[in-house]
Amino acid sequence: MSVECREKIVDEPKTSPVAADLLAHYDAHARDLPWRVAPADRRAGVRPDPYRVWLSEVMLQQTTVAAVTGYFDRFVTRWPTVDALAAAPDEDVLAAWAGLGYYARARNLIACVRTVAAGHGGQFPDTEAGLRTLPGIGDYTAASVAAIAFDRPSAVVDANVERVTARLYAIETPLPAARTEIRARVAALVPADRPGDFAQAMMDLGATVCTPRNPSCLLCPLAQHCAARAAGIAESLPVKLPKKPRPQRTGTAWWIEQDGKVLLVQRPGSGMLGGMRALPDDGWSARGDGNAEPPMTGQWQRIDAAVAHVFTHFSLDLALALYRGPQIDKVAFENLNGAIWWPVDNIAGAGLPTLFAKAAAVAIQHR
Structure with a gap:
């Protein structure tokens, strides 16, 4: 063999047996997702839309594919491009996001897309560093968009990939301490020729085969490579430290209705449910209970029902009270931030976050 031929072979991108087996499985079993370019189409030269990739990754943070799909379809139908979403009023975007949770993502979404539109000519940077x-793009989202949209050799590690990798290499160090090793292991596996497909294949494997409970090891394309399977410990990995119990908080929401309309306010731009329309409440937060003080004097009727809601870091029991008069005066109305009268028969159109949508449903039943 000539020196030139040997050098050519050395210079060609290498794909590990693990990556090769995983990609073969992905080619046959890739999930059909609205933001994804199928592997066959990708090999034929179809490139993913970075806007759709970015939007899906923001929505999928701490949220399931099943929950995200409908929201994604509605967003791209209403705002099909960077410029369209960047031009949308904040309240429209926040209302469209209502019910998806983790509302800081929606505020970051708005800031990010406007930066791309104004500062990058409507084009997302094509590197992790860029x-x-x-705004709102951290290490994970940067790696996933770089890999999936631009085929950069980035190590994309979400919860599914953590689980697959911990089992593949029998990593028994508890999370989060194990993440440094997991990321290094993933980075070593990323193939030079199909990094975007590899990232999605790892996510798919964790979501459909290498599941948290009862992993389908007999169907797994990586079974022959898996150290945890060989040791009989697959289901016990990754090791997670016990979670601290969530604190329990209490608060009150106030239903003020006149002439078929309910009084809604706009929550402060930062903090819990920031910028969203909501019912007035008594200042509950992750750090403490509400003060039970109504937003104005008058006759209040307590409802014998409460709304239970679980946030990431605390649980909330939200009591409800109905305003029975007298007529709301202009001063009291103007003292409420972003106050607006909203038709009760179109309360669904207000884009209330899940907590206040549940509270509104209870109030309507008892008014």
Whole structure:
């Protein structure tokens, strides 16, 4: 063999047996997702839309594919491009996001897309470093967009990939301490020729085969490589430290209705449910209970029902009270931030976050 031929072979991108087996499985079993370019189409030269990739990754943070799909379809139908979403009023975007949860993502979404539109000519940067300069984009989102949209050899590690990798290499160090090793292991596996497909294949494997409970090891394309399967410990990995119990908080929401309309306010731009329309409440937060003080004097009727809601870091029992008069005066109305009268028969159109949508449903039943 000539020196030139040997050098050519050395220079060709290498794909590990693990990556090769995983990609073969992905080619046959890739999930059909609205933001994804199928592997066959991708090999034929179809490129993913970075806007759709970014939007899906923001929505999928701490949220399931099943929950996200409908929201994604509605967003891209209403705002099909960077410029369209960047031009949308904040309240429209926040209302469209209502019910998806983790509302800081929606505020970051607005800031990010406007930065891309105004500062990058409507085009997302094509590197991890460039993507990390955008508002709301951290290491994970930067890596996933770089890999999936631009085929950069980035190590994309979400909860599914953590689980697959911990089992593949029998990593028994508890999370989060194990993440440094997991990321290094993933980075070593990323193939030079199909990094975007590899990232999605790892996510799919964790979501459909290498599941948290009862993993389908007999169907797994990586079974022959899996150290945890060989040791009989697959289901016990990754090791997670016990979660601290969530604190329990209490609060009150106030239903003020006149002439078929309910009084809604706009929550402060930062903090819990920031910028969203909501019912007035008594200042409950993750750090403490509400003060039970109504937003104005008058006759109040307590409802014998409460709304239970679980946030990431605490649980909330939200009591409800109905305003029975007298007529709301202009001063009291103007003292409430972003106050607006909203038709009760179109309360669904207000875009209330899940907590207040549940509270409104209870109030309507008892008014």
